[in-house]
Amino acid sequence: MKVIDKALFTKGVALEYRAVTLVLLSAFLMFADRRFDTMQSLRFALAYAATPVYWVADLPARTSDLMDDVFVSHTELVVENSRLRNELLLAQRELQVLESLASENNRLLALDEATRIVEGEVVAAEIINQSPDRQSKKVLINRGAQDGVFVGQAMLAADGLMGQVVEVMPRTSWVLLVTDPLHVTPVEVNRNGERALARGLSGASDQLELEFVTQTQDVRVGDLLISSGMGQVFPKNYPVADVVSVLNDPGQDFTVVRARPRAQLNSTRHVMLLRPSEVEPDVRDDYLDDALTEEAEEAVTDSEHDESREELEQGAQE
Amino acid sequence: MKSRSASLWIVTISLFFAYLLAVVPLPEWAMDWRPMWALMFVFYWTMALPYRIGLGFAWAAGLVLDVLEGGLLGVNALTLLIVAYITLSFHQRLRMYTQLQQSGVVFFLCIVTLALNHWLKVINDQLVSESWGFFLAALSSAAIWPALFLLLRGLRRGFINH
Known part of the structure; x- marks a missing residue:
């Protein structure tokens, strides 16, 4: 009887010690997660465990998408196809106008030395x-x-x-x-x-x-x-x-x-x-070179930029 | 030794389903009613296998839940730790309880967890809800507990031999 009591007592103390340690650890984590960026790496590592959960949780939505793709009638597809084709035509027409507008706008902005519009590809x-x-x-x-x-x-x-x-x-x-x-x-x-x-x-x-x-x-x-x-x-x-x-x-x-x-x-x-384009500064310089004459020539010192300007000039000659 | 690692596997796999139920998208009206699955799973396993599933396991499970929900790291770890601590302290008594009484305990643990969650958010300058609707999760958890208990007990009896 005595032995059992003692064993239980030891267990209880150990439990409390461990609990207090983990509480302190949680408090530290909360503090560190708010204040420092280093916790990002811990999150990143734990996220490997989380990824399969997200994947399975998304299964119903993906399955219903798949079902929609599989069980669709021929006429529906034809109607949708013609509608999309019309939309594409309209969009392409607008794009043509937009492109000329965008290039004109960029020239004006370059003259004004304003920040270039952030452009880039999308994922x-x-x-x-x-x-x-x-x-x-x-x-x-x-x-x-x-x-x-x-x-x-x-x-x-x-x-x-x-x-x-x-x-x-x-x-x-x-x-x-x-x-x-x-x-x-x-x-x-x-x-x-x-x-x-x-x-x-x-x-x-x-x-x-x-x-x-x-x-x-x-x-x-x-x-x-x-x-x-x-x-x-x-x-x-x-x-x-x-x-x-x-x-x-x-x-x-x-x-x-x-x-x-x-x-x-x-x-x-x-x-x-x-995804912002990585060559952004160079592109901007090109616009500047294109738009400004003397000022830009003074500013350009890099040989790289000289090359790009030469290319531009060649393009203009052609 | 073999059964020890086997039980750990069963618990981990069951926890995977708890995580799944915790993050699966629900319609807007049902969000407040989402039962606290991870809490109930940790409650069951610490009560059923107190010498195998302890504080460290509950804490780690909470940490993964934090990452899963994209919240502040350590909040769910702390609350699940407290759940496990209370359960481990009273596990012999809790096992003797009827399922209705256990539901009451689950309700109590949920309320404690939700309140603590709320306070930790306030302390950490995060957004907190203006209504008290989030306490509804305690009701749905308590309501679903008897069924979950039978399910998990079946799982334990089927796979884990003592």
Whole structure:
């Protein structure tokens, strides 16, 4: 009897010691995860265990997609095909106009020595899950470090800006949506270029609120908000949201402006990740060289840039 | 020794299903009602196999859940650790309880976990919900416990021989 008591007693003490140790370890982890970046590597390693869970959790959605592809009637396909062909024709026509406009715009910007529009190729991705925490509006996409995703990368849907990557895992990444209360998107009004910051509203509503809009700023219901490109995260000129209400209360310091995001944040599955072009500075120099004459020649010292200018000049001679 | 590693495998595989149920997308109205699967699985296994599944296992399971949910590292690890500690301290008594009484214990553990989760979020300057709707998860967990208990007991009796 005595022996058993003693054994139980020892066990109890050991349990408490271990519990206290692990509590302290948890507290340290929470602190370190908030303050330092080093915990990212631990997350990254643990994410290998998490990847199969995401993969299986996404199976039903993938299966239903597959079923939709397999069980579709011939007439439906024909109708869809002709509709898509029409859309493509329209889009190509618009693209032709856009290209000339874009090159003209770039020349003008180069003259003005303004920042070049962020351009680059896009990588297709799919949303496979959403955050179980209802307060944070985050989604999980099926692209990760192995696909070259990085923190801060912008995510777009077909109809507008969606959010930015906040955490990269081996094969998946978390993307913070523009409607998250902790996310601020630099925007401008398409009509007149008034700048503002759009923050997500907390709660269930999927709307944005413009911060610090003064009473004299010209923002109206129905205005389109586009990304202003400030902050260097999002590309310029992508549609973000439509203004749905403007409340001008003289007693308040600022006008309350609400906007609804263009992108269908809750129903889109297919999205795009923007990959900024790596040759961006050189391209910009080319535009400068093209646009400016003496000033640019003085500025250019690299032999590399000389070569590119020679190429340009040759192109012009031809 | 062989049965020891076998039991660890069974527990890990069952935990995989708990994770799956914890992250599978649900419609908006059902989000608050999502039962706390990982908590119930840890509760069962620490109660059934207290000398094999201990604090370290529960803590590691919570850490993986943190990464899985994309939240702050260490929150679920801490709450699951507390669940395991309470269960291990009373496991002999808990085993004698009827399933209804065990449901009550699950309800209590869920409330403690959810409250702690809420406080840890407040301390860490994260977004917290304005309504108390998130406590509904405790109700659904308690309601589903008897069925889960029978399922896990069947699993244990089928695969793990003492």
